[in-house]
Amino acid sequence: MSERDRMVWLHDAAKAYGEGPRRVQVLQGLDLEVRKGELVAVVGPSGVGKSTLLHIIGLLDRPDSGTLELDGTDVSCLDLEARAKLRNTLIGFVFQYHYLLDELDARDNVALPLRIAGRTGHAARGRAEELLTRVGLADRASHFPDQLSGGELQRVAVARALAMEPPLLLADEPTGNLDRENSEMLFSLVRELHLMEGLTSIIVTHDEEMAGRCDRAFRLAPAGERSGDV
């Protein structure tokens, strides 16, 4: 794969938590490459470090060692401010739990990344309403999180992740808390947006069937064992 086609390149990454005898090595010698426009599922047993991998790629966490390049830029040495700005413009997140802010309604939650980027309230709200329409929640724009169902909350979270039109979408078990019907609806929505927006997407999932519908599935093995494509 040429450098120009590559959105994510993680090389020889290692990550451990804790100190001394309580130290747990989560990732070790991990390599992962994701092509632009690819939809990749990350699968593996619980506790193997799937969320940690996603946090490292999403610049929420730093590896203890290794190199990370996003869209051809080495981001390993960036400071906190630069990493935050890059997260705002380059990466969209969908977490297992929606993590919407209780104090904001659906529209303001979706508009949040735009306001952080410095857009005016009017422009941010306009874009938020457009996205809520795309995820089928135009009539729920002024509802607060405690007035929305689980599936609706995750759809709002997807809309928020795409507010800044980021090229990279990271989803950490986005259907983990949903029933079968809502899981199917959400995954279809993510896949549709992935195709329409030309995104590069990495989805952590336990669902083998869902992983099978992605372009590629990457199995994360415990530290010391070999991880790779399924």
Add this chain to the structure above:
Amino acid sequence: MRAELHLARRYLGRLRRRTHVATVSGISLVSLALGVLALVITLSLLEGFQSTIRRELLQRSAHARLAPASGRVLPDAKALVSVLRAKLPNVAVTEIVSGTCLARSFADAIPALVEGRSNTHRVAIDHILAARLGVGPGEQVEVISSRRRLTPLGPVPVRVRLEIADVVAPEPGRESGALTVPLDVAQRLLWGKPVVQSIELRDPADPWHLARQVRQALAGRFPGLRVDGLQQLHRSLLLALSMERIMIFVAVGLMLVVASLNLLCNVAMIAAEKRTDLAVLSGLGLTPSGLRRLFVLLGLAIGTIATVVGAGMGTLVAVTLDRTHALTLPRGVFIVSSVPFRVRPEMVATVSLVALGLAILASWLPARSVARRDPAEGLRYE
């Protein structure tokens, strides 16, 4: 900044839905407002008393005094008075001669200050001397000078018998008795010739800058002259007043510090409760400096509400107590009949700025630790 402002507004607006944070925030707000209120009322009370003292000082004391730098007599006093009257036509100029004499009545004989003034033709005795000699208006006092004159019987002290016209309050800061007499009487008693020892000046329009005006008017034409303004004449009293104000400000200001510590705990509590939200905000791209700003804005908002409420209520209470004379004082003991309050806008502004500064500091400390947190940490512990 827009996002931080928006979030701070929404957090505070929806705070009432979160009972315990709302309660703690309310307590922080009330304690800070009480601190501001206490400081405004206390300083207004202090300012009320101090302005009464300053007013009395201006009414009864000279605003500037000219005296010889060395020696006891002003050289060329007549020319000096003419220049002053010509250059400063709106300033009252009084020539003075003073010295200690023995004042004697039917009851007692005690040393007293005798002050001859060119602006009076009546004899006035102050309360202190009047009480000691047991005399009042219309009664006579014999004043015996230490100066002697030669008579066929040998040297005898110069003495005059004076009828008291007025009993007046003593000059501020004076504790021994004094007798005020016409200038020529004092000159005859103390010197036997028309000398002037000092010149007092009064300018009610601009008393605090009179000494400077006098120095400019004289322009070095009379060397060997000392010009003292109010600041020099009453240095220790004015210093004591300003020290008192500073000490009271610091002592009562400690209440604000305690209230700010309360606010610090409150903001730290919000930071702990919002750990996940903050991690998500960071994940969405809010920079560490943005997170710091968000928390400082929260503290500043609570501080601003508390300051406005505290300063407003403090001013209202002080003005009401002053206008209604609600707190009365025993008659004859104090120079005022009720507790005076005086609200100075610059004083309220200083208190408000200190309160806001402390509120910013109190919210900046937890904000700093929030900004240092790794975003993944907040998500991991959820």
